[in-house]
Amino acid sequence: PRQVTRLVQRVGRSGHRLGRTSEGVIMTMDPDDTSEAMVIARRALNEELEPALIPEKPYDALTHQVAGLLTQKRRWHYDEVLELFKRAYAYRELSLEDLEKILDYMHERYPRLAWTSLEDKVFLRPQRLKHLYEYYFENLSMIPDEKQYLVIDQSTDTPVGVLDEAFVAEYGEPGVKFIVRGSVWKILDVYGDKIHVKPVEDPTGAIPSWVGEEIPVPLEVAMEVGWIRRYVEERMEKGESEEETAKALSQKYSTPRETVVEAIKDIIEQVEKGYPVPTDRRVTVEEWKDYLMLQCCFGSLVNRTLARVLGHIFSEEMGQVVGIQEDPYRIIIQKQGPLASSHLVETLLGLAEKDVEKIAVEALVKTGLFKRRLIHVARKFGAVSKSADFSEFTLRQLVESFKGTVIFKEAVRDSLETDMDVENLVKVLRMIKEGSINVSIVERGKETSPIARIGVERISRKTDLIPPEKMRSILIESAKARLLNEVGVLVCVGCFQFVESVRIKNLPKKIDCPKCGSRMVGLVKETEDKVEKICEKRGRGLKGTEANIYEEALETAELISKYGYVAAVALMGHGLRPEDAEEILLENPKLNDEFYELIIDAERRALKRRFWL
Numbered sequence: 001p002r003q004v005t006r007l008v009q010r011v012g013r014s015g016h017r018l019g020r021t022s023e024g025v026i027m028t029m030d031p032d033d034t035s036e037a038m039v040i041a042r043r044a045l046n047e048e049l050e051p052a053l054i055p056e057k058p059y060d061a062l063t064h065q066v067a068g069l070l071t072q073k074r075r076w077h078y079d080e081v082l083e084l085f086k087r088a089y090a091y092r093e094l095s096l097e098d099l100e101k102i103l104d105y106m107h108e109r110y111p112r113l114a115w116t117s118l119e120d121k122v123f124l125r126p127q128r129l130k131h132l133y134e135y136y137f138e139n140l141s142m143i144p145d146e147k148q149y150l151v152i153d154q155s156t157d158t159p160v161g162v163l164d165e166a167f168v169a170e171y172g173e174p175g176v177k178f179i180v181r182g183s184v185w186k187i188l189d190v191y192g193d194k195i196h197v198k199p200v201e202d203p204t205g206a207i208p209s210w211v212g213e214e215i216p217v218p219l220e221v222a223m224e225v226g227w228i229r230r231y232v233e234e235r236m237e238k239g240e241s242e243e244e245t246a247k248a249l250s251q252k253y254s255t256p257r258e259t260v261v262e263a264i265k266d267i268i269e270q271v272e273k274g275y276p277v278p279t280d281r282r283v284t285v286e287e288w289k290d291y292l293m294l295q296c297c298f299g300s301l302v303n304r305t306l307a308r309v310l311g312h313i314f315s316e317e318m319g320q321v322v323g324i325q326e327d328p329y330r331i332i333i334q335k336q337g338p339l340a341s342s343h344l345v346e347t348l349l350g351l352a353e354k355d356v357e358k359i360a361v362e363a364l365v366k367t368g369l370f371k372r373r374l375i376h377v378a379r380k381f382g383a384v385s386k387s388a389d390f391s392e393f394t395l396r397q398l399v400e401s402f403k404g405t406v407i408f409k410e411a412v413r414d415s416l417e418t419d420m421d422v423e424n425l426v427k428v429l430r431m432i433k434e435g436s437i438n439v440s441i442v443e444r445g446k447e448t449s450p451i452a453r454i455g456v457e458r459i460s461r462k463t464d465l466i467p468p469e470k471m472r473s474i475l476i477e478s479a480k481a482r483l484l485n486e487v488g489v490l491v492c493v494g495c496f497q498f499v500e501s502v503r504i505k506n507l508p509k510k511i512d513c514p515k516c517g518s519r520m521v522g523l524v525k526e527t528e529d530k531v532e533k534i535c536e537k538r539g540r541g542l543k544g545t546e547a548n549i550y551e552e553a554l555e556t557a558e559l560i561s562k563y564g565y566v567a568a569v570a571l572m573g574h575g576l577r578p579e580d581a582e583e584i585l586l587e588n589p590k591l592n593d594e595f596y597e598l599i600i601d602a603e604r605r606a607l608k609r610r611f612w613l
Contacts, residue, residue, distance in 0.1 A: 030454050032225065032329050034263035036217065038253040039224045045254065050218055054090050055417055059410040060142070060380035062091070063102045067113055067136045070125045078121040105381070105406045113382070135382040144376035145386055147193065150607065151180065154188055154196045159608045163195065166372035169398070171207055178207045216300030217328035219424045225329065226280030226297030229451075232267045233277045242268055269450040276440040278329070278451060283348075283432070285341045286442035286452050292344050293452055294331040298428055301421035305360055307331045308420070312363035313347060314339060330455045341441050352433040357422045361412060369419050371399060374411040381407050472597075479596045486572040489531050493550075493557050494518030496535040501528055504572055509565045519561040522553030523568050552578065563589050573599045575606030 043049075055061075062085070069076055078099060085091040085099075103123050106113040111131040116123040126132055147165040149172070152158065161180045163172075168190065171178065176187045177200060185197040228249065235245045246260040253260070270277050278284045278295035286293045294310075296303060307326040310333065314322045323334035333344070364370050378384040378398070402408040416422065431437040442449055448456055484505040492498040492513035498521070512519050524531060526549055534542065534550050542550050555578035559567040563585050570581040576599070584598045 030457065031263050031266045031451075032327075032454050034259060035225045035228050036221060036328070038249075038255050038259070038263065039221050039228070041255070042253050043221070043224075050220075053417065055414070057091055057094055057098055058142075058414070059098070059102050059406055060377050062094075062098070063106060063113075063381055064136065064139055064142075066102060066106065066123075067132060070114060070123075070132060071136055074125045076123055078123075101406045101409075109383070138386070139380055139382065142380065145379055147386075149190070149193050149195050151185070151195045151197055152608075153185075154198055159604045160185065160197070162607070164372070166368060166375060168195065169371065169375065176207070177202075216304075219299040219302050219421070219428075222297045222299035222302075222328045223280040226278070228264070229267050229277050229297075230279035230281060232264050233271050233279065236268060236271045266450040266454065273450065275442055275449040275451075281436065282438050282440055284440050284442050284449075285344050286449060287335075287341055287444050288448050288452065288456060290335050292333045292335055292339065292341060293448075293455055294333070294344060294348070295329065295451065295455070296331065296428075297329055298424070299421075300326075300328045301419065302424045302428060303328060303331055305420040305422055305425045307333075308363035308367065309351070309356060309359050309425075310344075310347065312359055312366075327455070330452075332455060345439050345441060348429075348439060349432065352426075352429040356426055356429065360420060360422050360425075361416070364412065364415055364420065365399065370411065370415050373415045373419070374399060374402065374408070377411040377414060378402065378407050381410075383407055475600060476593050476596045479600055483569050483572045483596075483599065488523045488568070488572060489526055489528055491522050491524065491531050491535065491553050492516065492518055492520065493522050493539065493553050494520045496538050499528055499531050499535055504568055507565055507568055511560050511564060511568065520557040521560055522555075522557035523560060523571050524549055524552050524556065525572075555579075556581075559585065566591055566595070570595075570599060573606075574603050575609070576602055577606075580606065 065085070066081070069081065078096060082094060082096065082099060085094050100118070103114060103116045106123075107116040111128055112126040113132055113135055114123045115126055149163045149165065149168050150159055151161045151163060153160050160183075163180075172187065172190050172195065174187050174189055177184055178187070179185075184200050184202070186200045188196045188198055190196075231249070232245055235248075236242075242261070242264075246257050246264065249255070249260045249264070250257045267277060276282060276284050278297060280297055283294060283296040286295065296306070298306065303326045307324045310331065311322050311324040314333070314336065318337050318339070320336055322336050322339075325332045333339070375384060375398070379386060383402075384398075399408075402411075428437065432439060442452070484503075486504050487501055488504065490498065490500050490502055490511070492515060494513060495516040495518060497515040498513045511521050513521055530546070530549060531553075534546050534553075537546075539550050556567075556571055559571070559578060559582060563570075566589055567581065567585060569591065570576070570584050571578065573581065573584075580602050584595070584602055588595045588598055
């Protein structure tokens with residue numbers, strides 16, 4: 001399931017090039033993503049599944065379980081708790097020292113979660129039970145709580161986007177400029193869960209915003225993408241044609257030849273121009289404007305770890321912050337001072353002799369990603385309230401306050417296991433030192449090498465400002481692709497004999513029931529199972545959620561019978577109610593750019609409604 005999710009994510013996040021077919025709007029991927037999707041599909045079909053990564057002795061979950069024990073019994077001995085917890089695989093190596101660390105936190109915390117006696121090796125319920133029960137029941141799930149902030153343009157009182165709390169906690173101060181939706185905004189104030197901003201022209205110092213994170217690409221997948229590049233390079237050097245190479249890869253990966261051609265065209269151009277190709281056995285270093293580009297097929301976590309290590313080393317050497325970005329196939333470093341290709345290669349070759357894990361931890365605790373983990377861990381320990389207002393303190397203060405505590409140590413462990421991969425980084429550095437992976441410098445020319453262009457496009461999308469007219473076009477095309485690919489459930493509210501999940505782009509222009517011919521066919525965003533239960537009752541005796549779904553089916557059936565296919569598209573808008581869709585259709589019932597702009601505006605109002613109610 002994780003690999004399938006990543007395959008969908010590759011397609012979903014990679015709509016870098018928009019195009020049209022006779023069937024509507026389609027989104028294509030860049031060559032990296034296409035090759036990656038081919039590899040993931042092959043591995044999934046061959047059941048080459050990734051191993052389950054089980055956290056080792058997570059302290060936050062242990063603290064919660066100890067609190068659970070105290071809700072059952074007043075007094076516990078250390079030995080009986082150790083014996084109990086060691087039966088769980090994740091805690092098979094749990095030591096007395098580990099248990100004492102979290103019990104010490106629970107004792108020292110205010111209000112206390114436990115009374116502990118180190119001499120007697122026992123712990124007891126605290127006198128004030130209310131706080132113990134509040135902590136226990138408020139943290140039943142280990143899934144991180146992610147608070148979001150609505151960004152509002154104060155000049156028009158309209159939403160312009162949403163930011164994660166970790167971004168707000170680190171940068172959410174009046175006067176800070178950031179980029180969202182291709183425009184620069186300046187923070188005026190942060191109040192509750194809303195950030196009031198105003199548009200500004202000067203992009204100097206603006207921070208690219210970010211929301212959420214993607215499932216990482218493993219080392220094995222990225223290295224196989226590198227193998228595809230090496231395979232193409234070797235076949236071309238032997239004089240094989242592009243057609244023959246594409247056909248061979250198409251058979252190996254059960255992929256249409258046209259898709260393979262799209263995936264390898266930049267590799268072929270790279271070889272034809274005489275540039276070394278970054279593969280599973282070669283990394284390349286290339287300069288581009290004010291950046292150094294290290295192209296390495298090591299995957300998300302290894303590249304993220306290597307990027308943090310290099311950034312930390314260069315920052316210490318030069319005494320200033322070094323900007324770094326990475327993806328599964330490259331690391332892009334903003335040049336500072338004497339930093340050049342030769343220095344990067346020298347540093348890379350010498351890393352195998354250094355304590356990489358120590359450097360990685362030192363670099364890790366400075367990142368926004370670690371601070372985000374720290375918030376989640378602190379919440380699970382009950383040390384930070386779920387409703388904490390980060391406009392009142394900064395993440396830097398939070399990091400300093402938790403240093404040396406079990407919370408800080410758990411956040412480091414969590415980040416090292418989840419966000420970084422020191423073990424595999426050490427492995428690839430050893431391969432570089434031994435020569436099984438070689439390092440090549442791409443001689444600087446007038447333009448970047450073809451494969452490097454992909455990285456340039458990606459960094460540009462993250463940092464460049466997009467002209468308003470171009471942004472409007474991008475938003476409209478994106479909305480079309482998203483809405484037409486949404487899936488809803490059709491249900492006939494006339495005969496209750498027809499229920500079917502359908503993708504909007506596959507709907508016929510005339511929507512009616514294939515059982516009874518009725519035009520009263522509703523469209524709801526629910527599961528078929530729920531809708532079928534309503535049909536079994538034929539709309540009678542419904543209560544609660546079922547009654548709400550039935551009412552929605554009736555309302556949407558009225559709209560679809562009146563407006564047809566265009567109504568179905570409008571109903572797929574995020575957060576839109578039938579009455580919202582009706583307003584859009586009354587203003588413009590045609591599938592044109594204005595129609596999609598109306599949906600985008602309605603979605604913004606719906607987002608604002610979510611935060612206001």
